[in-house]
């Protein structure tokens with residue numbers, strides 16, 4: 001399947017299986033996605049609010065001082081022309097006041113009255129100036145970040161209705177993998193067991209340490225047992241390795257044994273083509289997904305950005321991630337009729353993408369210095385100066401990249 005087509009298909013399938021809406025207290029909502037639009041419960045501001053420290057006055061000056069209004073109180077009306085109350089920034093302007101005079105622009109008369117020249121523009125904020133009660137400020141599908149949480153609080157929310165956070169598990173396949181110490185005697189370190197959960201968390205998944213399993217023994221029964229167990233609780237199970245058809249590649253037979261159906265089975269992309277996404281419908285009718293990440297570590301990350309990121313966007317009810325563009329600083333070869341995802345470092349100031357070195361699919365050195373992958377479409381090659389889409393890596397937790 002074409003790479004673009006695979007992304008769209010996975011997104012649509014994820015959206016059709018969008019996770020249920022739940023209520024979260026504001027302090028637990030970060031990283032979730034709004035399941036309903038955000039609208040203020042009152043006008044914002046809710047009352048006429050002084051925007052300066054000064055004097056709320058009625059009529060023309062000089063004004064006789066008759067009181068003081070602090071923020072957080074309900075003031076008595078100003079009923080008499082020529083009177084004033086001292087007022088703090090954020091305090092409710094008393095009904096009857098005709099203006100607010102800034103403290104630094106006021107003087108005192110010998111009699112102790114306040115005097116000064118009023119500015120033409122009012123020194124207060126009117127109800128509804130920021131938003132009217134019930135007005136849609138953010139649509140469903142908006143990622144919840146600290147600014148959204150702050151806005152929700154100012155709109156009067158105690159909880160937010162958000163999509164449940166997807167729960168993900170990881171199964172690492174490969175008897176050759178060591179989980180400690182340096183590589184030796186034909187064995188290498190498992191690079192994906194430690195790295196993939198961290199990528200998944202950056203994409204908004206919950207991954208508990210107990211949900212990272214492996215290396216799972218390279219036998220079909222062990223694979224089947226591990227996948228069944230992982231699917232019992234997780235919405236998404238990622239597996240690493242075993243996507244091909246080598247002597248100990250058991251993923252496809254395991255999926256067949258579980259009655260899974262393929263959403264995507266191999267993608268015309270290099271590196272990473274053996275990636276897959278399968279769907280398993282449990283006896284309870286709940287849909288779960290298995291993402292088969294190839295064993296070569298960079299290919300596994302390409303499967304994450306290509307299939308898992310759009311799937312999670314769909315499950316979270318978010319829009320399909322839009323790819324930013326950058327200008328290639330150097331030529332990047334095409335990969336025939338496959339899409340080439342080429343690791344690049346972005347110069348954000350210049351808007352340029354710089355190919356990095358050490359980018360073999362078995363390597364992680366290039367990836368560690370990269371910001372994402374430049375997309376070289378099938379049948380094309382990238383020349384210096386070409387504008388190309390870039391698939392960003394979610395390098396900082398909560399970045400608005402997905």
Ligand SMILES: Nc1nc2c(c(=O)[nH]1)N[C@H]1C(S)=C(S)[C@@H](COP(=O)(O)OP(=O)(O)OC[C@H]3O[C@@H](n4cnc5c(N)ncnc54)[C@H](O)[C@@H]3O)O[C@H]1N2
Nearest residue numbers: 174189190191192193240241242243244249294295296299
């Ligand atoms: N006859 C062919 N062989 C292969 C082809 C092919 O087209 N024809 N494609 C190659 C490509 S491309 C990829 S990608 C891999 C995919 O293989 P699998 O997903 O089945 O993965 P494995 O065979 O289990 O492992 C591949 C490679 O990656 C290393 N690996 C696996 N897991 C980890 C891990 N957690 N951390 C670090 N390294 C890992 C493993 O040792 C192998 O070296 O197939 C090619 N073969």
Ligand code: MOO
Nearest residue numbers: 271272273299361
């Ligand atoms: O296509 Mo494989 O995924 O390069 O290493």
